[in-house]
Amino acid sequence: MTTLLRTRELGKRYRRRWALRDCTLDIPAGRIVGLVGPNGAGKSTLLNIAAGQLAPSAGSIEVLGGHPASGPAQLAKVGFVAQDTPAYAALTVADHLRLGARLNPRWDAAAARNRIERVGLDPAQRTGTLSGGQRAQLALTLGVAKRPELLILDEPVAAVDPLARREFLQGLMEAAAEYELSVLLSSHLVTDVERVCDYLVVLVDSHVRVAGDVDELLSSHHRLTGPRRDPGTLPAGQHVVSVSHTERQTTLLLRAESPIHDPAWTVSRVGLEDLVLAYLSPPTAAGRPALEVLR
Numbered sequence: 001m002t003t004l005l006r007t008r009e010l011g012k013r014y015r016r017r018w019a020l021r022d023c024t025l026d027i028p029a030g031r032i033v034g035l036v037g038p039n040g041a042g043k044s045t046l047l048n049i050a051a052g053q054l055a056p057s058a059g060s061i062e063v064l065g066g067h068p069a070s071g072p073a074q075l076a077k078v079g080f081v082a083q084d085t086p087a088y089a090a091l092t093v094a095d096h097l098r099l100g101a102r103l104n105p106r107w108d109a110a111a112a113r114n115r116i117e118r119v120g121l122d123p124a125q126r127t128g129t130l131s132g133g134q135r136a137q138l139a140l141t142l143g144v145a146k147r148p149e150l151l152i153l154d155e156p157v158a159a160v161d162p163l164a165r166r167e168f169l170q171g172l173m174e175a176a177a178e179y180e181l182s183v184l185l186s187s188h189l190v191t192d193v194e195r196v197c198d199y200l201v202v203l204v205d206s207h208v209r210v211a212g213d214v215d216e217l218l219s220s221h222h223r224l225t226g227p228r229r230d231p232g233t234l235p236a237g238q239h240v241v242s243v244s245h246t247e248r249q250t251t252l253l254l255r256a257e258s259p260i261h262d263p264a265w266t267v268s269r270v271g272l273e274d275l276v277l278a279y280l281s282p283p284t285a286a287g288r289p290a291l292e293v294l295r
């Protein structure tokens with residue numbers, strides 16, 4: 001089976017600072033991948049390397065089995081919607097479709113026209129006067145009509161109101177289903193990722209903190225509450241992600257490789273937002289690294 005993204009110790013350095021470091025991922029094709037992390041975590045860097053826009057400084061990367069900058073065939077397989085969905089302000093919506101048709105060998109003109117009509121964009125309007133939500137819809141249309149196998153979107157709706165964001169994500173899910181697209185989407189809004197993604201990568205401070213199938217992550221992580229206890233005394237196979245104590249009580253968020261039977265703990269399920277927040281918080285004081293990469 002083709003792998004969507006395969007990286008090995010991938011890194012990018014600007015002068016002395018690493019924007020991305022030791023990034024090792026194996027993501028199967030056909031997934032809708034959410035890349036989450038705070039500002040400056042390295043999300044755009046990873047997406048730009050995957051799209052062939054940026055050369056790595058270390059390690060290796062394969063996207064759909066090919067090297068990102070290997071040539072026109074690889075570029076045709078990958079659509080890229082850059083941060084803030086840039087467009088040529090003086091050109092109209094129709095001009096952008098014509099440009100798309102000239103630049104992309106697999107251009108689907110009917111799909112582009114239909115989508116523009118469906119989302120209510122005026123072909124004669126200059127893109128400099130479109131709202132943020134309309135520009136995002138145009139960018140999604142251009143990305144989809146290219147008929148790539150993978151669509152990469154770098155925070156496409158960061159500056160868009162909640163309703164327009166929902167419509168955009170709905171359109172993205174429909175396009176992914178209709179054209180059997182894989183999607184790699186960055187966001188710092190976990191709710192967006194929760195709505196559309198089935199695979200999660202959390203990047204913090206240029207490192208991957210956790211990666212895996214969303215359902216598997218949710219079923220392997222638990223919140224444990226019980227009498228105050230040193231997390232260092234937990235059995236092997238229970239990996240503490242975050243910990244907090246009161247005078248008498250300890251609350252842990254942990255990943256467990258097998259069911260937790262210790263009656264001292266009250267065990268509850270964890271939502272995606274809590275899971276992401278736990279990995280975004282500084283490494284646990286339990287003395288174990290919070291790094292968990294699930295493949």
Ligand SMILES: Nc1ncnc2c1ncn2[C@@H]1O[C@H](COP(=O)(O)OP(=O)(O)OP(=O)(O)O)[C@@H](O)[C@H]1O
Pocket residue numbers: 014018019020037038039040041042043044045046188
């Ligand atoms: N061209 C560049 N020159 C120097 N440093 C850079 C350059 N591009 C990015 N960086 C640095 O690399 C780090 C990662 O940046 P990146 O844009 O990948 O983060 P991000 O997670 O996409 O952030 P945001 O959510 O704010 O877009 C940051 O510290 C940033 O300042």
